[in-house]
Amino acid sequence: MSPKRYFPILQWLPGYSRVTLGSDLLAAVIVTVMLIPQSLAYALLAGLPPEVGLYASIAPLVIYAIFGTSRTLAVGPVAVVSLMTAAAVGQVAPQGTPEYLGAALVLALMSGLILTLMGVARLGFLANFLSHPVISGFITASGLIIAASQLRHVLGIDATGHNLFELLGSLALGLGGVHLATMGIGLGVLAFLYATRRWLKPALERAGVPPRPAEMLTKAAPILAVAVTTLATWWLGLDAKGVAVVGTVPAGLPPLTLPGFDSGLWSQLFVAALLISIIGFVESVSVGQTLAAKRRQRIDPDQELVGLGTSNIAASFTGGMPVTGGFARSVVNFDAGAQTPAAGAFTAVGIAGAALLLTPLIAYLPVATLAATIIVAVLSLVDISAIRRTWEYSRCDAMAMFVTIGVTLAVGVETGILAGVGLSLALHLYNTSRPHSAVVGRVPGTEHFRNVERHQVETDPALAILRVDESLYFANSRYLEDTVMALAARQPGLRHIVLACQAVNVIDASALESLEVINARLRDAQVKLHLAEVKGPVMDRLQHTRFCRELTGKVFLSTFDAWRSLRGDAPQRGHTCGAAGPVSAGPSGC
Amino acid sequence: MSPKRYFPILQWLPGYSRVTLGSDLLAAVIVTVMLIPQSLAYALLAGLPPEVGLYASIAPLVIYAIFGTSRTLAVGPVAVVSLMTAAAVGQVAPQGTPEYLGAALVLALMSGLILTLMGVARLGFLANFLSHPVISGFITASGLIIAASQLRHVLGIDATGHNLFELLGSLALGLGGVHLATMGIGLGVLAFLYATRRWLKPALERAGVPPRPAEMLTKAAPILAVAVTTLATWWLGLDAKGVAVVGTVPAGLPPLTLPGFDSGLWSQLFVAALLISIIGFVESVSVGQTLAAKRRQRIDPDQELVGLGTSNIAASFTGGMPVTGGFARSVVNFDAGAQTPAAGAFTAVGIAGAALLLTPLIAYLPVATLAATIIVAVLSLVDISAIRRTWEYSRCDAMAMFVTIGVTLAVGVETGILAGVGLSLALHLYNTSRPHSAVVGRVPGTEHFRNVERHQVETDPALAILRVDESLYFANSRYLEDTVMALAARQPGLRHIVLACQAVNVIDASALESLEVINARLRDAQVKLHLAEVKGPVMDRLQHTRFCRELTGKVFLSTFDAWRSLRGDAPQRGHTCGAAGPVSAGPSGC
Incomplete structure (x- = not known):
């Protein structure tokens, strides 16, 4: 309940030292250089003006430094979220209109509110229901769609589509209209970026550069491509010859914006905002956890929701777009030695400087260059x-x-x-809904019981022992009814059924009722129901129930006790249900 | 794959004997007598003309006899489903219009199709996700609403409402307009039915009647109330004095009807049809299973879906309404000695006879009588x-x-x-999403390991053993990551973590990836990850995975082996992951 939990900045700011400042500043410079072309490119991918990408990389980073729990996560526009933004916003407004921009702000605000509320309500666990194969498949497919959608910029043709087939068909139709100068730039940058990824780092390492600086120099290749193609375009006047360029970008700090509160728009964007929130959160948390673990640090997923949520709210009020923690840039931040989220705040200062001073230079930046950087970045997502x-x-x-x-x-x-x-x-x-269970028999000469279908074991026609391998919930309790009644129907001479409960952690009210039903049905069929190896907390709860009072059989401490007693080999060792008194401290809450 | 599975009639019809015929005929007569007033009353409850209730008790019973697997389930209109029908149909058409009737037919058809498709796709398990407390609460609340909605007929006043508060408010407002003759009949029947439930059965038993016939005579009380109040109304001309009566009911067999195929109507009714299907199925299956168990018979829930589904389709083509297996009438059918579903088909013949011959007599039946029978029936649902x-x-x-x-x-x-x-x-x-797990330590002097928080056990600062008490799925695998990393962060001198997997039945692909992540993060933190007590089928699957190749530690047969080896007390007993060769037959399918 301490303020440190809700304002993680209080955990590191009081002890902030000059040494840490040095590390954070260095990392911030490197991440800024990497983030400038990425911000521009992902704004393009989202169908937004390039400056929106820069704006989304300023205020959100400062806010994340206050509320986020990862020391090294670098927040900003990322590929998959930008694609999802384009898909969602494209359905409510045509690209290039003020409504499109406004809808992107609303999407960032809704996504921010959803994330923050989920964090406050501690609903981070909901993200667990995105399984790894689903996320991995989704990211691979998104990477392919993004790459296909950017090909048109690289080739200088018109092509649109909401899915891969529409995009590819549209691209194929437009191939006749390829713009050669644009294609030259696009394919040139693609080849350059591919080559640096493939060969630059080994070459640098052979030249004696240590691995980390080599890695970071490689990651800075896009900024070189941006600089060179921008200069070339300006020098050769390629924009006048039909090469699409970014064009005039207003210089200045992010504007203050007020997202619209049109309820129709909000309900149209709700599902998209929810999905963007969850996908963004899952991506971000997995990067954050991986990096934190390397330094034996911890992140708090519920507080991360708040961190990312407030960052998105900040984006929506400063002319931005939906943001989340990016994989590549967080790794660079980590490798460059960032120690605290202050590195993110310093990066924000760097990007703000770029927005103030560098925008006039960006006017001649070819769109094909940005598209090529996107393609190279997302193809690494395809796994x-x-x-x-x-x-x-x-x-x-x-x-x-x-x-x-x-x-x-x-x-x-x-x-x-x-x-x-x-x-x-x-x-x-x-x-x-189908709990694992097995009919077990005694391994001859021992006190061990094993699955009758997998082992040579002793059994008894009047006695069946069913080992229940899972907790009993409403979702699987009816299946247990079926299993037990099938067992009774199959074995006509049956007199006793023992449920061995060593793996049962919980019996909920539905399962309790199923046990009552099983007990009553077995009684009608002249079969006694017994329990064995019931865990302490489970027995505590069963103690005072009608099931316990009506149980036709006994409760045995071990399966072997049940086996001996029910075959008459030993004096009765089981006790009547409820007779043992409380075993442990009593049932926990809801 | 045999036809007997899909046409359960083939299981009993070939061996049908004269003795069985006698039992079934007797049961059919008794159920018919009980079902006539019930059919009329539940049609009234659903807001439909009384003959619809009779029609819904003819064809569906014959079809259930062919496709159903319960020997004694009695199908027809039931209280809760009739209430849900009224609620759903009332939203698309005003009561008393042809559209209202038509919508009820569409609802029966949709519900029939949903049930049949669920049966064919073997989706019966979906019903398990209605937990007992939810069903029980729903039925109690429905009983209260039904009773409140019928009070207006008993009192002879106008009152409407979609929920209890609207109904009670409306009743209170209308109290001034109570119709005394109607109220006389209504309260009289209520008192009579209550008295027979309470005193008739004991009285009959004291007079030497055996319990079962006594029970059945008691259940026949409503037909007596119907006969007496109908005669009295006709004799005294009460209908002319303002007592609401059922009125002219067309005599004849059910008409052939064709439910409409208006897509707007279908989509409006879809959710209601789905809920009616599932609630009806759950009620019906639980009755069916209870009765089957008493004779050590079995029912097949997926085939039951088909039986109930085809019954509803039959209802929709013969002027009926949604039907399902009823609790009270099935118990009567069972107690009366029904041996096969033929009893249901004979009941259908009885009801058809009533629809042909008795309808002129029903004209003078007071609505208050039917309302009183409904109230007495549903109050027994309130638990x-x-x-x-x-x-x-x-x-x-x-x-x-x-x-x-x-x-x-x-x-x-x-x-x-x-x-x-x-x-x-x-x-x-x-x-x-939060799997049970416990850090365990060694019970001194034994090979047993117990929860460190509950028992006095030996532990080791360099070694932590985490017992995982559940299967690992995508839903809970990230929580395991958190648990393990928290353990590592808490214990700075830690060198080894052992996951004791005796309760793990399944590790899915997401959990495998989480284990890879845990292994990699622990490696970065210089902690080795080991496994112990992995089940055969789980180990088979792990055998050839990247996780297995990259595992930093060993796989131990028992937790005690891990303890001894990792503390250096004994020669290394663990083996390298993947080195053991296949343990059992190999992974099963999906």
């Missing part, structure tokens, strides 16, 4: 080996992944993620 | 003790129950059931 690994490991998970990829590519991003989440939740519910 | 029991056993379950009851009473049936299901699923997902 084919993950598909193969998932397929080899689990057909179920692979199915969810294929559906996510297929629907995302064929229909669109929102439908794709919803289909994937829906299918994986349905499979999860299906799986949890 | 206050279940509320108390649930509250005492589990606050979580009680919360879901209270929300269901409160929303159903205050808003309406559909919203109520949706709120209950939504809340219980959310609580379920929340619970499954």
Whole structure:
């Protein structure tokens, strides 16, 4: 309940030292250089003016430094969220209109409010219901769509589409109209960026540069491409020859903006805002956790929701767009030695400087250059080996992944993620509705009991022991009824059924009622129901229930006690349900 | 795959004997006598003409005899489903119009199609996600609403409302206009039915009648009330004095009807049809299973869906309304000695006879009589003790129950059931997202390991053993990451973490990735990750994974082996992951 929990800045600011300041400043400079072209490019990807990308990389970073718990996460526009922004906003307003800009602000505000509320309500666990195969499939498919959508800028042709097939068809139709100078720049930058990724780092390392600086120099290649192609365009007057350029960008700090409160627009954007929030949160938290673990630090997912939420709210009031923690830039920040979120605040100062001073220079920046940087960045998101690994490991998970990829590519991003989440939740519910259980028999000469189908064990026609391998909830309790009654129907001489409960952590009210039903039905069929190895807290709760009073059989401490007593080999060792008195401290709350 | 599975009639018809015929005929006569007033009353409750109730008790019973798997379930209109029908149809058409009738037919058809498709797709498990407290709360609340809605007929006043408060308010306003003759009949029948329930059965038993016939005579009381009040109304000409009567009912067999295919209407009724299907199915299956168990028979829930679905489709083509298996009448059918579903088909013949011959007599039947039979029937659904029991056993379950009851009473049936299901699923997902686990230590001098927080055990500052008490799914795997990393952050001298997996039945692809992440993060923190007590099928799957190749530690057969080896007390007993070769037959399918 301390303020430190809600204002994580209080955890590190009081002890801030000059040494830390040096590290943070260095990291901030490096991240700024990397973030300038990325901000411009992702604004383009979202269909927004380039300065929006810069604006979204200023106030949100400062706010995250106050509310975020990761020491090294670098917040700003990222590829997948920008694609989702374009898809959502494109449905309510045409690109290039003030309404389009306004809708992007509303989306950032809604996403910010959703994230903040989820954080305050401690609903971070909801993100767990996005399974890894669904996220991985979604990101791969998004990467392919983004790459396809940027090809038109690289080739200088007109092409549009909401899914991969529309995009590719539109591109194919437009191939006749390729603009050669644009294509020259686009493919040139693509080749340059690919080459630096592939060869620059090894070359630098061979030349004696240590791995980390080599990595960071490689990551700075886009800014070089931006500088060179901008200069070339200006020098050769390529913009007059038809090469699309970014054009005049207003110089200055972010404007104060007020997102609209049109309820129709809000309800149209709600699902998109929810999905952007959750996808952004999941991406951000996994980067944050990975980096924190390397230094044995911790992040608090619920407070992260607040951090990202307030950052998005800040973006919506300062002319920005939806933001989240980016993977590549956070790794650079970490490797460059950032120690605290102050590095993010310093980066914001750097970007603000760029917005004030560098914008006149950006006017001649070719759009093809930005598109090429996007393509190179997102193709690294496409992870084919993950598909193969998932397929080899689990057909179920692979199915969810294929559906996510297929629907995302064929229909669109929102439908794709919803289909994937829906299918994986349905499979999860299906799986949890059938609890693992096994009829067990005694390993001869021991006190051990094993699955009768897998081992040579002793059994008794009058006695069946069912080991229940999971907690009993409403979702699976009826299946237990079926299992027990099938057992009774199969074994006509049966007189006793023992439920061995060593793996049962919880029995909820539905499962309790199912146990009552099982007990009553078995009584009608002249079969006694017994329990064995019930855990302390579970027994505490059962103690005073009608089930306990009506139980036809006994409660045994061990399965072996049940076996001996019920076969008459030993004196009765079980006790009547409820007779043992409270075992532990009593039931916990809800 | 045999036809017997899809046409359960083939299981009993070939061996049908004269003795069985006798039993079935007797049961059919008794159920017919009980079903005539019930059919009329539940049609009234649904806001439909009385003959619709009779029609819905003919064709559906014959079809259920072919496709149903319960030997003794009696299908027809039931109280809760009739209430839900009224609520749904009332939203699309005014009562008394042809559109209202048409919408009821569409509702029966949609519900029939939904049930049949669910059966064919074997989705019966979906019903498991209605928890017992939610169903029980919903039925209690429905009973109260039904009783309140019928009070106006008993008192002879006008009153309407969609929820309990509207109904009670409207009743209070109308109290001045009570129709005395109607109230005389209504309260008289109420008193008579209450008295027979309370005193007739004991009296008959004291007079030497065996319990079962006594029970059945008691259940036949409503038909007596119907006969007496109808005669009295005709004799005294009460209808002319303002007592509402059923009026002219067309004599004849059910008409052939074609439900409309208006897509707007279908989409308006879809949610209602889905809820009616699932609620009807759950009620019906629980009755069916209870009765089947008494004779050690089995029912197949997925085939039951088909049986109920085809019955509803039959109802929609023969002028009926949504139907399902009724509790009271199925118990009567069972107690009267029904042996096969043929009893249901014979009941259909009886009801058809009533529709042909008895309808002229029904014209003078007072509506107040039917309303009184409904009130007595539904008040037995109100189960206050279940509320108390649930509250005492589990606050979580009680919360879901209270929300269901409160929303159903205050808003309406559909919203109520949706709120209950939504809340219980959310609580379920929340619970499954936090797997039970415990840090364990060695019970001194033994090979047993117990929770360090509950027992005096040996621990080691360089070694932490985490017992994982549940299967690892995407829903809970990130929580495991948190748990393990928190453990590592808490114990600075830690060198080894062992996951004891005796309760882990499944590790899905997401959880595998979480394990990879845990392994990598622990490696960065110079902590080795080990596994112990991994089950055979789980190990089979892990065998060839990247996680297994990259695992920094060993796999131990037992927790004690891990303890001894990692403390250096014994020679290394663990093996490298993947080195053991396949343990069992290999991974199962999806």
